[in-house]
Amino acid sequence: MSNTAPVEAAPSPGAAVTASHAVTDTAGVKHAALPSAGSTSLCANCGAPLTGKYCSECGQRHHDHPVHHFGHFVSEATEDLTHADSRLWQTLAALLFRPGFLTREFLDGRRARYLPPLRLYLVVSLIFFIVVDLNSRMTAPKFVVVNYNGKSFDYKVVPGGKATGTRAVTPTPSPADSEIPSGLAAALATPSGRQRLCEQAGSYITQHGGWLASWAPRVTQSCLATAAEGGPERLIEAFEHNLERAMFLLLPLAALAMKPFYRKPPRYYVEHLLFLLHYQVFMFVALGVATLLQMITSSAVVLDPVDTALNIYVPIYGYRALRRVYGQDRWLTLSKLCAVGTIYLILCGLVVTATISFSFLTL
Numbered sequence: 001m002s003n004t005a006p007v008e009a010a011p012s013p014g015a016a017v018t019a020s021h022a023v024t025d026t027a028g029v030k031h032a033a034l035p036s037a038g039s040t041s042l043c044a045n046c047g048a049p050l051t052g053k054y055c056s057e058c059g060q061r062h063h064d065h066p067v068h069h070f071g072h073f074v075s076e077a078t079e080d081l082t083h084a085d086s087r088l089w090q091t092l093a094a095l096l097f098r099p100g101f102l103t104r105e106f107l108d109g110r111r112a113r114y115l116p117p118l119r120l121y122l123v124v125s126l127i128f129f130i131v132v133d134l135n136s137r138m139t140a141p142k143f144v145v146v147n148y149n150g151k152s153f154d155y156k157v158v159p160g161g162k163a164t165g166t167r168a169v170t171p172t173p174s175p176a177d178s179e180i181p182s183g184l185a186a187a188l189a190t191p192s193g194r195q196r197l198c199e200q201a202g203s204y205i206t207q208h209g210g211w212l213a214s215w216a217p218r219v220t221q222s223c224l225a226t227a228a229e230g231g232p233e234r235l236i237e238a239f240e241h242n243l244e245r246a247m248f249l250l251l252p253l254a255a256l257a258m259k260p261f262y263r264k265p266p267r268y269y270v271e272h273l274l275f276l277l278h279y280q281v282f283m284f285v286a287l288g289v290a291t292l293l294q295m296i297t298s299s300a301v302v303l304d305p306v307d308t309a310l311n312i313y314v315p316i317y318g319y320r321a322l323r324r325v326y327g328q329d330r331w332l333t334l335s336k337l338c339a340v341g342t343i344y345l346i347l348c349g350l351v352v353t354a355t356i357s358f359s360f361l362t363l
Helices: 070-082 087-097 101-107 117-138 184-188 191-208 210-227 231-261 269-296 300-326 330-361
Strands: 022-024 030-032 142-148 153-159
Touching: 087 101, 087 269, 101 269, 101 300, 117 231, 117 269, 191 210, 210 231, 210 330, 231 269, 231 330, 269 300, 300 330
Parallel strands: none
Antiparallel strands: 022 030, 142 153
């Protein structure tokens, strides 16, 4: 009997591989053969046979020619973004002009044609806060000038000068401000006065802050950092940086606040969370477009109609989204819109206040 192991015939060099085949080693153990590098009928990612443009096993798109140069990469990216059935454009169109439609589609199981909700939120929120940051850098800084006439304080917001290098030019106090011999305005006019006010604030918290007394040194330090040259700009930058994460934390709180309003029929918590996530993305897109317009032009002819349209469309959008997702009658939906909208605004105020406080204490 011959001990020679059977050897499979090798395919010709020019033959296309249409299915994986087994290879037997000298020990008689079979192993799955890897598809050849030049195969066009197997998925390059998992090796499964291809029956169309996308792999039925892993979902990867099949390319007749691998991406080897920059021009090919640009053409592929352009096709993905501009193709008529691109998920990006379908998602944005539904988000802006069909309130509640994306949420309803996701809950009904029709999800493949749209961007996943969490990815959509992360991408849009990132772009939105980049636009906000650019707008704040292009806008001249503003300063609060405080006047004290012996009986009351007067607050005025004064636009600052344009940035020169890495420093902003602080507006010179008016003669009326410099004539005040005492009071808060005089204390804020000099570095020593600002330092004294910060120290007094820390002492007050130590004496009357109760359980907050341990924060007095931190408050004093942050106050001095804010009062220093460039401090307000650093505080604004820290606030904008922290606000992005704070707005993401707002959604679970608002979804929890919505749950008592939809007990009959009972709704899952995730349904409210998904609804608010899509609504927040819509707000980011709407406010981002309005901010871009403000960066492009300052004409009231352009900006006033946009502001009016947003003030009208945003509540209508919320009402129609609630109607489509939860399917309740008009008056019940309208009453819940008022209640949920009020709670949402209160939570927004609390989150913004907490973000400002956190940014100040960590400055």
